[in-house]
Amino acid sequence: MLIEIVIILVKILAVLGMVMPLAGALGWIERKGSALIHDRIGANRASIYGFAGAGLVNTLVADPLKFATKEDVIPRGADRLLHTIAPCINLFPVLVAFAVLPFGDVLLVGDREINLQIAPLGIGVMYVLAMMSLGVYGVVLGGWASNNRWSLLGGIRGSAQMISYELPMGLAIIAMILTYGTLDLQEMARAQGELIWGWLPAWGIFYQPVAFLILLVAGIAESKRIPFDLPESESELISGYFTEYSGIKHLMFFMTDFVEVIIVSGLVSTLFFGGWQVPYLYSSGFEFPWGASIALPNIAIVLLQIVSFTLKIVFFCWFQIMIRWTIPRFRYDQLMHLGWLGLLPIGFVNIVATAVAILATQSA
């Protein structure tokens, strides 16, 4: 019993130890990426001994320290309790949502099999959805408790946007449940290890390209990033719901954004890109469709799987940063139109089409 708890704690610390520095690093990658896209020199002041890449280290260590040693101001007339709780309610659910994302298959230590997923829940993907929806409370409370007009507007906009895009997100996930017949993300990832026509990995994207697009768009909208950043829009609402936040609480709101980017990337790569799967890698080693095979020990396979999952997540984080610096912000009516009259009907049609296709192949 005790050893099980220790194993779980090690997994939790490993996952959070990956996620939180990655969230910090994304802040630097985003500035660097914006500079590259704008064709200018950017984010090059923080260097160590002239090596500009060390700005990454600076961002990871210096930024949190600096934020922590800044004054924490609660404006006059604000609700002090809710003002303090809001960033916690914002950050906490997205951190715990990582509990059901599988980051590898089974690790063998002695005669113990360790499932590389923190919590093998029966409700799996619904848990992620539930936790991501809780984030809306942080936005609303942060906006309301500040007693500032811009914050209030940002909070209300944020709530309307996040609940609107939760629907298409749920519909995309329902289509994936139909495809795999399970809610557990680990089983979904395992199902994607098979091959179509003997050579193509059976990744979700080949079955459900429409659901992939819906989930990606709705996911970006849920994380409130450009082109969906109306709750924060600097040019009209200053910072929206976190205008009145300073110091570490501001960092918490900021970090939530990046952790949401990571969880959306994790969800997209688990549902549609095989999660931790490496093409042609099975529990005994590589088996290529042309007959060659390489036997590998369990530990090497697990490492390859973890690296593969990390690379997929980093790719989708980069992809979202590219979108952020490419597309301008939507107008509010366009945003509502896209959610309710674009993604929602497409999601319904996609589910019906998927169901018919499954029945047709079943009876054939």
Added chain:
Amino acid sequence: MSENQYLPVLLMFLVAGGVVALMVNAGRIFGPRNRTETKLEPFECGNESSGSAWGRFSVRFYLTAILFIIFDVEVVFMYPWALVFRELGWFGMSAMTIFVSILALGLVYEWRKGALEWE
């Protein structure tokens, strides 16, 4: 196993809760305390702020929230259906087609009524 299923979630809640609690208190512990009258004023583009922000706002946002609740409850109904879909076969398919068409009718209705138009 099923009782133990949620033990990792509980541990995750404790660890993440600890991280969040540490972070939110760090500013109070390490940060300076230097309050001035102007600093505590809610930010309003440089003007002196006029009264509380807790007033009225557009009813459109309420409407969106109400529409969301209706649709979300109906979407939740589809999860168990999707999970056992392969056993239900064509019977489940036809039942859900009727359900989804009623949903679609509702969406068309609220669109026609102008609930989704923002001016």
